[in-house]
Amino acid sequence: MTSTARTVRLKVSPQVARIVTKGAPREVQLNAARGALPLQGQDLLTTLLFLSHGTDTEIKSLAGATLREIPPGELAPVVENSEIHPQLLDFVARARIGDLVIMEPLLTNPAVSTETLVHVASHGEGGVLSLVAHLALRQPDSPEIAAAILGNPRADRAVKDRLEPAIPSPASAEDAADADGEPEESGDEAADDSEEMPVDEEEVNLSKYxxxxxxxxxxxxxxxxxxxxxxxxxxxxxxxxxxxxxxxxxxxxxxxxxxxxxxxxxxxxxxxxxxxxxxxxxxxxxxxxxxxxxxxxxxxxxxxxxxxxxxxxxxxxxxxxxxxxxxxxxxxxxxxxxxxxxx
Structure with a gap:
């Protein structure tokens, strides 16, 4: 058994806080999940992220559908912002993985996490996968990205041939694994209407499983x-x-x-x-x-x-x-x- 402590904070505007906080009216959250409130850019993404991690099945489903329907021309400038939280980039990447217009600025954003890149490398295809392969060659300290592409059945032979020399020995892979330290947020932990929504610090004894x-x-x-x-x-x-x-x-x-x-x-x-x-x-x-x-x-x-x-x-x-x-x-x-x- 080991003890782990972690505090993660996701900054939101007061308007978003009023929507996603526990106890907010369900009708307000439903309208937000439908994209029917005057929210734009990062505020809209943050709201959908929190709502998609709640316990209300209908709201979660609507939030996911709204994210998938945001026009690429509106979403691309948001994911291009280098100050955006990595969890928002991961949220978008998993929903819009096949949209190159969105994925290109997202994948090249310095804020994107290694875990997100590995997910896209494992599940992407076509131009998106070629872009990740290019990034993998530029990040030799993260061999798991290249390894994920090699294990992706959608990757063509030409892409794999470029990457096979980039896979290191087990010893070097061990060192490279330190690169991915980005924590995940639990969107349903919104606690108040302040401008910083905290995921309360947890200090618990966890089994290895x-x-x-x-x-x-x-x-x-x-x-x-x-x-x-x-x-x-x-x-x-x-x-x-x-x-x-x-x-x-x-x-x-x-x-x-x-x-x-x-x-x-x-x-x-x-x-x-x-x-x-x-x-x-x-x-x-x-x-x-x-x-x-x-x-x-x-x-x-x-x-x-x-x-x-x-x-x-x-x-x-x-x-x-x-x-x-x-x-x-x-x-x-x-x-x-x-x-x-x-x-």
Missing amino acids: QQALEMGISEKIKMALTGDKEWRNIFIKDANKLVSSAVLKNPRVTEGEVLMIAKNKSSSEELIRLITLEREWVKQYEIKRALVLHPRTPLPKALRYMGFLTEKDLKNLAKSRGVAQALVNNARRMLADKNKKKG
Whole structure:
């Protein structure tokens, strides 16, 4: 357990404060969410951000729809302002990721956070993705941006070829992960009608799992690369393959942990691939056997590892219904060959 303390403040105008504060009339918030109040620019964005993080489902839905409908010509000058809060840029980026007119000034704004860039790198396409790739090449201290593009199925081969040399070794990735330290705000914590809406300071003991829920991608990668067994158990299950893969690059990972990953039928293709690339791991008999039985082990490698299996394991494999038929057939052939040699 660790203690964490954080105070985050998002400055708003008095007009915005009266709308988003707890206890504000619902009809006022509904009109604000529809874009029906005389709000413009950053005031409108800030209001929509707070309302989209509230508990009222209708208001949240309307706020999101209004953000998606703001004309690009009106929104672009707002996200170009270098004094805008990074959380507002992230809010816009997630809603308008395919709009290059908006995304170009947003992505080149010095206030944009690494976490936002990683999100766009993971989910963008076309001209937006090309722009992020250009930014990734200019930010070698943030390798997670380039890594996210390489993992994006929408990225074309030309973009990936430009970025592959930019991915550093695990050791340097660990250092680079320090770059993303931008905290997130909870929009529904507006407390009064002052010009500065605080998210009250929290000082609580959090489990590692709870801490993980609050982390950005780069923070997760750093902890996966350096953390203890409890952290590794959390991040090996992370949906982001950059995070889960980093666990296997942690110098403290044990062969027992690797074996558990190899035995887990839900382990991703990338995790299995990384295990097969480490000679010290595949020297272990139990790991080789687990890889033979894993559905995501490439067939050529599984067939090769079968050559090390005991006769007992081959017999079990020859009767198995949970593996590829090619492996069953090969096990039967190997047993037949063994019987011939005995005869």
